[in-house]
Amino acid sequence: MRTWPSPSARRPGYHTAPMPDPAPLLQMRGICKRFPGVVALDRVDLDVRTGEVLVLMGENGAGKSTLMKVLAGAERPDAGDVVVDGRPVSLASPRVARRLGISVIHQELTLVPHLSVAENVFLGRAPRRAPGLVDWRRMRALADSLLRGLGTTLDVRAPVSRLGIAHQQMVEVARALSDEARVLVMDEPTSALSAAEVDQLFAAIERLVARGVAVVYISHRMDEVFRIGHRVSVLRDGRHVATRAIGETSPAELVKLMADREIAEQYPVRRGRPGSPLLEVRHLARRGVLHDVSFTLHRGEILGVAGLVGAGRTELARAIAGADPVEAGEVVVEGRVVRCRSPREAIAGGVALLPEDRKQQGLVLGMSVQANITLPTLAAFARCGLVKRRAETSEAQRQIAGLRVRTPSPHTPAGSLSGGNQQKVVLARWLLSHARVLLFDEPTRGIDVAARRDIYDLMVALVAGGAGILMISSDLPEVLGMSDRVLVMRGGRVQAVFDAGRTDAQVLQAALGIAS
Amino acid sequence: MRRVIAGILMATLVAAAGCNRQTAPAGEARPRVALVLKTLNHPYFLDMQRGAREAAGRLGVELVVQAAERELDVEKQVQIIENLVQAGVSALCVAPSGSREVVSAIAKANQAGIPVVVVDTRVDADAAAAAGLKLVSFIGSDNYQGGRIAGEFLVRESGGTAKVAILEGIPGHETGDSRLRGFRDAIAASPGIRVLASQPANWERDQGFTVFQNLLQAHRDLDTVFACNDLMALGALEAIAAAGRDGHIRVIGYDALDDARKAIAEGRMDASVAQSPEEMGRLAIETAVKAIRGEAVPAEQMVAITLVTREAAGAAPAR
């Protein structure tokens, strides 16, 4: 269940019990890190105590990732000290950091898919019977007991590629524990998890904390912060702005600390009603993935798509966008059948996809912001095959300004932008192509509060201009806050369609099959 | 980092220039003679180089020996000749990797007034005439004659009946073609000698092995193999041993390499045509020096061809 609890609803006893203020397990003092043109960390102080969950918050580009890299030993600070158990240490390499008991679990998991669970847990450190001989039985037994300790039972012989994301994450946690980690850094661990899986992860974190492990938890999700955190530290523009005990703060305060301004409403006000049908999907089918999916999207409408991971939401968007082949059914845009055998044809028909995974599917990270924006429409800037660069740049600049993309120049590589700005670049691309049907797959995943509001505003502006948006999201408040109607998917089928205004979270959860 | 690497690179180059120059230190103005071979990874050309060294030392000239990395690479050989012409040598000896392809490079040497001696493989006569080449002399052995000698040996040994496989060199090379023609002409008069297969093994030992192994599969009754060079013959010997047919198949090679001579002495191989690459190298340098001094030299100088057999092996000069 992911609603924002009132402060009093949190675990009783923990904060109310008189807590001795233990000496911090890990201290960072005056950490500075400069990259060409950017101060990523500016004299950051941070304490991490034994047996606590310290939440690290901040907008994209606030310095969370860099701080995490310093902790992991992947980046060396230009100045400042790290103190572990009262002794200053030098985190010269990831190996050194691990030896000191600091483990980092990145957003992109680092497992070897074809190896078994047990092998992944003990990757590179398998217990030996003799030099060069792996003690398989002991390795499996140890892996099994580590996972049980986290409240998970898995077949430790199964290859990791067969596990879901949530279980893979547990394997990563188990690997960290096998390393005898005392500080566990987790970067947005729930971004790909369903609600039930989040519960499982949080239960595991609570067990770890009970054993005295310190967890540094990076997240954008306000509900999680209040559910699992003990203290929260906020970074802004590379500076540490505040640390609060969780009982002494509120979502509103944290948002203000992060953005340095009040963000009035989380979701923008919508005016205007949906108009005539824009996109009609009829009996779309793809074996094992989509079964007889039909629905209509209207002009000026945001149609939310809810469902569990694996319900076929992403597959639906990809099928409409021509990214995956379909076996049956048709897609009609403004009364004309669009042949969606390739993204190229779908784009020509006015359909655009904002993929779930920006880095893998959305952007060419090595290319400039400008080249990414004009990628589908480049031919429009060309005469006799030659690109008119001035026209291209001025159009790109117009989009950059219009969407408030924070980039030093249109020629900056897209990969060096923060997540929110990258998403805006993908959006700019489709604004420029005048797409009418926009398929947004998790448009705000991993994006900070302020940039999130920008994207919401943009969606509203788009539908006000007559476009239609299909918005896939795992964030139920977002689905309810933004959509006109909500389409619930389950097992590749349309389960139900609700009028969002008259639905509350409970109803939606029931439809999704989530026990409250 | 970058400066370090650049430093290493420069040091390597200086070392290359310093330690690896094959030339004597400057100071005395000795004539420089260049010998450009087809390759330096074949014993035949190493022997030629040895002969040339010996002559150069005796005559007091500075010798430069260069060759492309691979025998097939005519374009690289052309580049080497161009660069040597540029570096200014007094005379040039060339064993052409391609008898027509090398013409343009030799023409450049002519233009620069450098006398050119051709060794081992002839320059194509038409192409040379078309380009108006001036060649001091050709030094070689008659490959046709060598092929004939091999064929006559077979006729003599077999008494006129044999089932023969031939391992050819790289198709289209004057050397191999001539040996082949000589061999075939010599056996033409003996109808009992039949050529069952003739396949290229590209002058190489490993290909000689595989090609002959395959031929043995296809023609179980083979009793003779003629290879256009010894490397292929030695490869075929291995294939015969692998098939357990030692002593049942006659092996005739060409070049009389040390390994082949040994195999003949041990009775595993029957014969090999001996050209004298060392003699060619020696003669090439002597001719080049005469040309530098303006002395007259014959337009063609053939070195002797002999056949190395078990009987002759004992008599062959020790090397």
Place this chain on the structure above:
Amino acid sequence: MSRLHVPARQLGTLAGLAGLCVLLTILTPHFLTVSNLLNVLEQTSINAIVAVGMTFVIVSGGIDLSVGSIVALAGVVLASALRHDWPVAAAVPVALAVGSACGLANGLLVTAGRLPPFIATLGMMSVARGLALMWAEGRPISGFDEGFRVIATGRIAMVPASALVMLGVYAIGQVVLSRTVFGRHVYAIGGNEEASRLSGVPVYREKAAVYALSGACAGLASVVLTARLNSAQPTAGVMYELDAIAATVIGGTSLLGGQGTLGGALIGALIMGVLRNGLNLLNVSAFFQQVVIGAVIIVAVLVDTALKRRRG
């Protein structure tokens, strides 16, 4: 690394070339002469022309191992056309067509056939070599009119014609790669093929075109080679693919695709040409030359990687 940094990187490679030239000038009096430098240009031209196509392929994220064999095949076809008294104006396009056709076959295998480029072009390497040997029956085909040979041997204001052909190809290639929609697509596909496809880039078409272009460059190289040697050999061009890859990589193109420039490839080819020439002039032994050339390739890529790491 972005395309933004590329000029800086090219300057680094250029500095390497300049350093090499200075060193050779000090070490041998024969290096820095007009005629020798023109020789270097002539000797570099064939590898450099092949490297143009290779750069397109590598930027698109692929590799083309078949170019050397295509040089041989296009060469013998060209040669027999000339021997059958075809006019040069007809025979040369035939060579380019043969090259493009082989390249297109590579492209179709990679796109429609979904073969990894390494495998597809490895196969073509053998197929084209075999076809060349069959066509020529294993023999060189030689002896052409001066009207054809002028492509390599002619000089305009002292500059060898082959060098002019090379410079022309680079000029055209540079415009295509940096200024056209196609060129942009090549970078995009190499940078992120899936994102490009989802953005409506006709990935298959452009990739097929890239390989066809590489084949055409090999065909053109065969024209220059045949004119230079006055002969076309079915055994020509062995290892040309590796020389071209080396030139491209020395020039700063990443084998991972998505980045690289033709200017870099030209400098890379010149570095290799100057090095071979210099080592000949210095009379370095043939065996040690190979060591030096290999070392230079490794050092060039080491420098590149080091620079990349420093810039983050």
